[in-house]
Amino acid sequence: MQPIVSIRDVRKSFGSLEILKGVSLDIPKGGVVCIIGPSGSGKSTLLRCINGLVTINSGSIRVGNFDVQSLKTDEQKIALRKVVSMVFQQYNLFPHKTALQNVMMAPVHVLRENKDEVHARAVALLEKVGLAAKADSYPGELSGGQQQRVAIARSLAMRPEVMLFDEITAALDPETVKEVLNTIRGLVKDGMTCILVTHEMRFAREIADDVYFTDGGVIVESGPPADLFDRPQHERTRAFLSQIL
Amino acid sequence: MIRLKQKSKEHWWITSRRRTGDGGTDLPVLLPPAQALTRSARAERAWGFYTVRLPWQLGLMLLALFAAGCGIAQAQTTANHPSIFATIWKWTPLLLTGFLFNLFISVLAMSIGTVSGALLGFAQISRSSPVRKAAWFVTQFFRNAPWLVLLFYCMFLLPFQVTVFGVTVPIPGWVKATIGLALPVMANVSEILRGAVQSIPAGQWESAESLAFSRARTMWMIILPQCIKRMLPPWMNMYSILTMATVLTSIVGVAEIMTLTSRALSAENRPGLLLAFYSYVLFWFFIYCYPIARWTLYLEAKYKVDT
Numbered sequence: 001m002q003p004i005v006s007i008r009d010v011r012k013s014f015g016s017l018e019i020l021k022g023v024s025l026d027i028p029k030g031g032v033v034c035i036i037g038p039s040g041s042g043k044s045t046l047l048r049c050i051n052g053l054v055t056i057n058s059g060s061i062r063v064g065n066f067d068v069q070s071l072k073t074d075e076q077k078i079a080l081r082k083v084v085s086m087v088f089q090q091y092n093l094f095p096h097k098t099a100l101q102n103v104m105m106a107p108v109h110v111l112r113e114n115k116d117e118v119h120a121r122a123v124a125l126l127e128k129v130g131l132a133a134k135a136d137s138y139p140g141e142l143s144g145g146q147q148q149r150v151a152i153a154r155s156l157a158m159r160p161e162v163m164l165f166d167e168i169t170a171a172l173d174p175e176t177v178k179e180v181l182n183t184i185r186g187l188v189k190d191g192m193t194c195i196l197v198t199h200e201m202r203f204a205r206e207i208a209d210d211v212y213f214t215d216g217g218v219i220v221e222s223g224p225p226a227d228l229f230d231r232p233q234h235e236r237t238r239a240f241l242s243q244i245l
Numbered sequence: 246m247i248r249l250k251q252k253s254k255e256h257w258w259i260t261s262r263r264r265t266g267d268g269g270t271d272l273p274v275l276l277p278p279a280q281a282l283t284r285s286a287r288a289e290r291a292w293g294f295y296t297v298r299l300p301w302q303l304g305l306m307l308l309a310l311f312a313a314g315c316g317i318a319q320a321q322t323t324a325n326h327p328s329i330f331a332t333i334w335k336w337t338p339l340l341l342t343g344f345l346f347n348l349f350i351s352v353l354a355m356s357i358g359t360v361s362g363a364l365l366g367f368a369q370i371s372r373s374s375p376v377r378k379a380a381w382f383v384t385q386f387f388r389n390a391p392w393l394v395l396l397f398y399c400m401f402l403l404p405f406q407v408t409v410f411g412v413t414v415p416i417p418g419w420v421k422a423t424i425g426l427a428l429p430v431m432a433n434v435s436e437i438l439r440g441a442v443q444s445i446p447a448g449q450w451e452s453a454e455s456l457a458f459s460r461a462r463t464m465w466m467i468i469l470p471q472c473i474k475r476m477l478p479p480w481m482n483m484y485s486i487l488t489m490a491t492v493l494t495s496i497v498g499v500a501e502i503m504t505l506t507s508r509a510l511s512a513e514n515r516p517g518l519l520l521a522f523y524s525y526v527l528f529w530f531f532i533y534c535y536p537i538a539r540w541t542l543y544l545e546a547k548y549k550v551d552t
């Protein structure tokens with residue numbers, strides 16, 4: 001099957017610091033991939049490269065019909081971001097808009113869709129993430145977990161084909177992590193292609209089709225979660241997992 | 246030593262909790278004033294200008310000064326002079342027109358300065374490097390120049406009339422003075438805007454970008470609405486400073502309150518009136534600026550951005 005995201009030998013440096021040193025991976029449509037690894041191993045940078053927030057130095061990234069590295073103009077990048085949506089660790093909701101307005105903004109103003117239709121969709125999405133009652137609350141009035149679920153609904157409102165999650169539970173209280181993970185479980189069940197950078201190993205094991213362990217800008221090891229977690233081949237993977245599990 | 250270390254760690258924890266708005270309690274007695282001081286110092290650093298505070302006690306002091314001035318004047322009043330209050334009352338309508346003119350100049354200069362300052366501020370955060378550098382230079386030049394020098398520049402370098410399509414339009418002195426005052430306001434508004442935009446967390450830009458917002462739309466719909474709150478207190482502070490600076494225009498001959506006061510004093514030719522008249526004028530400025538300054542401080546505390 002043709003992968004929906006195909007990454008080939010991607011390299012990225014910030015100044016003299018090389019963050020990604022030749023990363024390759026494929027994700028089939030509807031696939032769920034978890035990227036794990038120590039801090040500074042380039043996981044978040046890789047996600048940002050996939051939706052063009054960070055431009056790569058060499059290699060290629062293909063998402064659907066887009067060659068991400070060859071997108072130059074704002075219009076081209078905007079077209080890509082209608083296909084790939086990203087959820088951040090710090091939620092980054094717009095604080096001056098209510099939850100509902102946060103969800104509606106991009107479809108109404110960027111996709112120029114009918115406001116009533118978007119409204120209905122936004123309400124349905126908030127219901128899906130279990131926050132229909134909080135539609136008129138401002139982000140400041142919501143807990144971290146609730147904000148993160150609104151952020152997920154906001155990304156889904158763009159009707160993306162691929163969702164990127166960048167350590168979305170890292171800033172949350174342990175109790176609220178569960179509600180966010182449940183939301184992602186729901187998405188996976190609906191067949192959404194998901195790429196998650198996460199430190200939730202148990203969750204990764206449960207949900208991922210493939211897990212990639214990165215360190216020092218390269219993919220050290222990858223495979224189905226059962227293999228990677230239970231029978232890691234590399235010494236580095238074993239060392240990392242022994243620290244975390 | 247260990248105890249001291251532990252204490253300072255605890256102190257840091259408490260203050261950082263306060264700073265992040267977690268609402269710490271059990272604060273040492275000295276902390277709230279220290280925090281207020283830190284906060285105002287931070288605000289002044291961010292605004293790039295001193296904060297006009299005007300506590301109400303200052304108003305009382307001005308009243309006392311005025312009363313003392315009246316006392317001195319009354320003591321020096323001879324039989325053929327009207328009383329000090331009658332004299333002040335006589336000149337009040339004239340002084341009032343002068344004061345209104347000051348306010349008119351302040352509003353006009355603020356409007357011009359705000360519009361041009363906003364444009365300059367946007368240029369300061371432009372993606373084009375030459376535009377950004379040029380805007381930075383203009384901002385720094387006018388922000389750091391003495392206001393009086395700028396005023397003289399405008400008075401003597403701007404033409405006294407312009408001819409447009411054969412029609413000659415005179416440019417009166419007060420218009421030039423207004424432009425002269427608008428220049429430093431422009432530079433400061435530019436800096437206020439740049440500071441506010443850059444104080445918005447990068448995550449807001451990033452998430453807008455990932456939701457396919459263009460840069461212009463992100464600025465207009467997401468960044469600027471959040472900036473307004475941050476810009477309002479320093480902008481109002483700027484207006485208080487500007488209002489008080491309008492009296493500078495008297496030096497270049499604009500018929501505002503200071504000019505009219507000195508004219509009144511020379512017409513009366515009674516040196517004893519000096520303190521009474523000038524503290525009277527000062528009190529008017531206090532009355533006008535006091536609510537603005539208090540409201541500014543209130544908004545500053547309300548919208549304070551934790552860093």
